[in-house]
Amino acid sequence: MKQLSIGIVGLPNVGKSTLFNLLTKQHVVAANYPFATIDPNVGVVAVPDTRINKLSEMSHSAKLIPAVVEFYDIAGLVKGANKGEGLGNQFLSHIRDVRAIVQVVRCFPEGEIIHVEQGIDPLRDIDIINTELILKDLDTVDRKLQKLEGEAKSGDKNKIDDLATVRKVRQALDAGVMLHNFEAAVIQEPVIKELNLLTAKSQIYLLNGRESDVTAGLVDTIKKLKSDYLVCDLGGQPDLNMLIKKAYEVLGLISFFTTGEDETRSWTIDRGEKAPQAAGTIHTDFENKFIRAEVVNWEKLLEAGSWAAARQKGWLRLEGKDYVVQDGDVLEIRHG
Numbered sequence: 476m477k478q479l480s481i482g483i484v485g486l487p488n489v490g491k492s493t494l495f496n497l498l499t500k501q502h503v504v505a506a507n508y509p510f511a512t513i514d515p516n517v518g519v520v521a522v523p524d525t526r527i528n529k530l531s532e533m534s535h536s537a538k539l540i541p542a543v544v545e546f547y548d549i550a551g552l553v554k555g556a557n558k559g560e561g562l563g564n565q566f567l568s569h570i571r572d573v574r575a576i577v578q579v580v581r582c583f584p585e586g587e588i589i590h591v592e593q594g595i596d597p598l599r600d601i602d603i604i605n606t607e608l609i610l611k612d613l614d615t616v617d618r619k620l621q622k623l624e625g626e627a628k629s630g631d632k633n634k635i636d637d638l639a640t641v642r643k644v645r646q647a648l649d650a651g652v653m654l655h656n657f658e659a660a661v662i663q664e665p666v667i668k669e670l671n672l673l674t675a676k677s678q679i680y681l682l683n684g685r686e687s688d689v690t691a692g693l694v695d696t697i698k699k700l701k702s703d704y705l706v707c708d709l710g711g712q713p714d715l716n717m718l719i720k721k722a723y724e725v726l727g728l729i730s731f732f733t734t735g736e737d738e739t740r741s742w743t744i745d746r747g748e749k750a751p752q753a754a755g756t757i758h759t760d761f762e763n764k765f766i767r768a769e770v771v772n773w774e775k776l777l778e779a780g781s782w783a784a785a786r787q788k789g790w791l792r793l794e795g796k797d798y799v800v801q802d803g804d805v806l807e808i809r810h811g
């Protein structure tokens with residue numbers, strides 16, 4: 476099953492664990508000293524979506540199963556983390572497999588909460604973190620290069636091509652490019668994809684503070700990085716549903732539903748996926764043995780009042796293998 480996973484990064488003491496706690500309501504250490512987080516913490520958060528509550532009510536479902544997002548809280552990174560400075564470096568490997576990164580940036584003003592770099596300067600902080608991510612990627616890429624250089628000596632055409640691709644990526648990293656902004660065709664090459672490079676992941680900046688703490692220059696820099704951001708005062712009463720919504724948007728993820736007496740359930744897929752692939756998220760067999768799907772938009776189904784009523788009204792569409800599943804579709808898969 477496809478599940479969204481998000482890693483939380485940032486300098487020490489910027490609010491990462493506070494965010495994690497708010498998200499998961501699970502108690503991990505949040506303390507006013509750097510490196511309060513000494514273990515990677517993984518929390519599972521239900522994706523807020525009222526559509527499944529309504530569908531579940533309609534179907535009198537015994538179970539309601541929301542989509543979930545996995546959040547990884549890691550220790551703060553400091554300058555030199557890639558060289559093993561602080562505890563951050565070893566934790567970077569814990570977020571290699573996440574789909575996206577949320578970078579928490581401290582914008583809230585100096586109070587009793589210590590800032591490791593002295594003084595509030597979000598632009599400097601973003602630069603430190605992104606530099607550490609780039610250095611970590613360089614490290615990974617260099618190890619791959621070393622291996623490929625040996626392998627390419629045999630004259631293997633594939634290895635020679637791979638070597639050229641990895642060199643291209645190395646050059647970009649060396650020039651300080653965040654790879655999510657680099658040529659997609661290169662980043663999508665298997666030899667690069669398998670490296671799970673950190674800067675190739677989408678980033679969302681969570682600006683921890685009030686709107687008034689956020690300068691135009693900061694917003695401008697984030698736009699230049701072609702990333703998204705969210706202003707959120709984690710010390711107040713933040714609406715974190717926005718963060719998950721934003722992640723879905725940035726990553727091009729959508730939801731479809733299945734509903735019945737047993738359960739109503741939300742499924743996460745990439746925008747553009749066709750019905751058999753979508754069915755495959757439910758069960759691999761459904762993809763291989765897919766015949767067709769009965770489809771109706773969730774609101775239309777609620778309007779009908781039941782699956783049977785929707786069928787009677789002729790609102791259930793029979794869709795084949797080429798149907799591109801839409802956000803909010805309710806599906807019933809026919810398979811062999």
Ligand SMILES: Nc1nc2c(ncn2[C@@H]2O[C@H](COP(=O)(O)OP(=O)(O)OP(=O)(O)O)[C@@H](O)[C@H]2O)c(=O)[nH]1
Pocket residue numbers: 485486487488489490491492493494504505506507508509510511512549550551552583586588683684708709710711
């Ligand atoms: N005033 C204020 N304090 C905050 C805010 N967010 C977090 N804090 C406080 O800052 C301190 C550090 O927060 P944490 O969430 O533990 O920081 P962290 O980023 O996880 O730090 P490390 O785990 O050490 O890397 C805690 O005392 C929080 O209560 C905020 O928006 N406003």
Ligand SMILES: [Mg+2]
Pocket residue numbers: 491492493504505511512549550551
């Ligand atoms: Mg922490």
